Amino acid sequence: MSTFVIVIALMAALALACVVPPLLTRRATPAPGATGTAGTAPTGLVRQQPRLALLLALGLPAAAAAIYLQVGRPDVLTMPPELLQAAATPTDHGPSEADIPAMVEGLAQRLRNEPDNIEGWHMLARSYSAMNRYADAAKAYAHLAEKLPQDAGVLADYADALGTAQDGKLDGEPERLIERALAIDPQQVKALALAGSAAFAKNDYARAEQRWTAVLALIPADSEFATSTRAGIAEARARQGLPAAVAVLSGTIRLAPGTPAPAPGQTLYVYARAADGPPMPLAAVRRQADALPLSFTLDDSNLLAAGSKLADTPKLVVGARISASGSATPQPGDLEGQAAAVAPGTSSIVIELSPRNASQQ
Incomplete structure (x- = not known):
């Protein structure tokens, strides 16, 4: 977006440079056939017009911005470049919400010939997840896991997408991915949270409490994630017949x-x-x-x-x-x-x- 703003500012400055200076310049040459008397300007002589110059200097950029906000697509400025490139056509003002599935599919087709485009594959996996296409997201994360086998975050995301595609069940391959992630990074927050959920599903409430307590030490204490994690810990302790944890x-x-x-x-x-x-x-x-x-x-x-x-x-x-x-x-x-x-x-x-x-x- 900053590049776009800079370009627009330069174009506006160039336009103003062509229009404003003549309005601030007094020309001494009378218009053809003009006459005048002492103390008065000859008829047709061009005078300085500072008010008009000021109006143009302030109004032209503002008017251009207002018109763009009405007929342009300013939301496109913050969209990921991968998706923009996937759907761009010469006459587009920018994609609409209805364009997103086609954009994602365009990105997927392009990535079939770009197996090493890590950022592109990340984008594809996140896009599939946002569209609730978790099986497709899991396949994209599987590709990333092959390319980045030591990336604990990728493994945790893969486990999350795969488990969600399996109706929320983490047993089997998702749990193995979680443990791989924690072996690489014992403080990987998503992996710890998923490990707690997997343990809770197996009625291993003590292990669920342990994993979720570790999560609390790694996230903002006033976040919604922390609130839900504390609720999970309280439930795990209740299932063990233990009193609620004391807040210290x-x-x-x-x-x-x-x-x-x-x-x-x-x-x-x-x-x-x-x-x-x-x-x-x-x-x-x-x-x-x-x-x-x-x-x-x-x-x-x-x-x-x-x-x-x-x-x-x-x-x-x-x-x-x-x-x-x-x-x-x-x-x-x-x-x-x-x-x-x-x-x-x-x-x-x-x-x-x-x-x-x-x-x-």
Whole structure:
């Protein structure tokens, strides 16, 4: 898209260069047969027209863009080049949704003569998956697996497509592909997630919990994937007759650059509250403010109200405060800080403490 914009900008600049300068130039030659009097311009003499020049300079590019948005296909600018090349014709303004199947088939035909076009085969496999043609996607991934036998991601994608084509069943070849992927990369997220699903289908709930717990450490804690993974872990534990896993928040508290160290023996409060709720902490712990940085943990044993759980709150704000007076009420001069909102179970949280201003509530 950037190349397209640059070309359009250059063309607009060239057009303006031809039109605008004459409007800003005063010509002294009168038109044929023109006459004039002192202090007035001869009839027919061309004057400067700065307003018209400004109007063209600003309006011409804007008008061109507006016309293109109406009659052109700006969505084509972000489409994969492989698909565009597969369907392009000299009179096209760009493909429509109805063109996609033909484009994919055109790409497939071209790739039959380009077995080493790795990016093209990736594109074909992903396109088939997006079209729910999982058997065809599996064949494309099989070709990629032959070309890239040590690519754990390709093997995981192959297993996923093959399993989906088999009505979601991962036993057999999909499971063998999953284990191959994990042997190459034990932290391949899709392979770990599929391994958990395969174990769960075999009623091996402990192994499913192990695999899915490993996934949680590798993905954003507040993502939908993490939420569904935690739900899977909870179900696997329930199938084992185990209580739901306790959400533990952990991390490090340190001083912000330039912040003086607190005096020994001051009180440190660490708390967690709902990001989209009242300011009252859900859980808190009080410690002595020893040498910083220091590590902390918060879990359901630190809850301030019975009957609730940290895992019940989708987003949590974790903060800390060092009180010179020892009071739980914030005071000017306290050292305090908060981390960005996180999901329950997040580790490696970093909180930086700096002096509290008198204007802060």
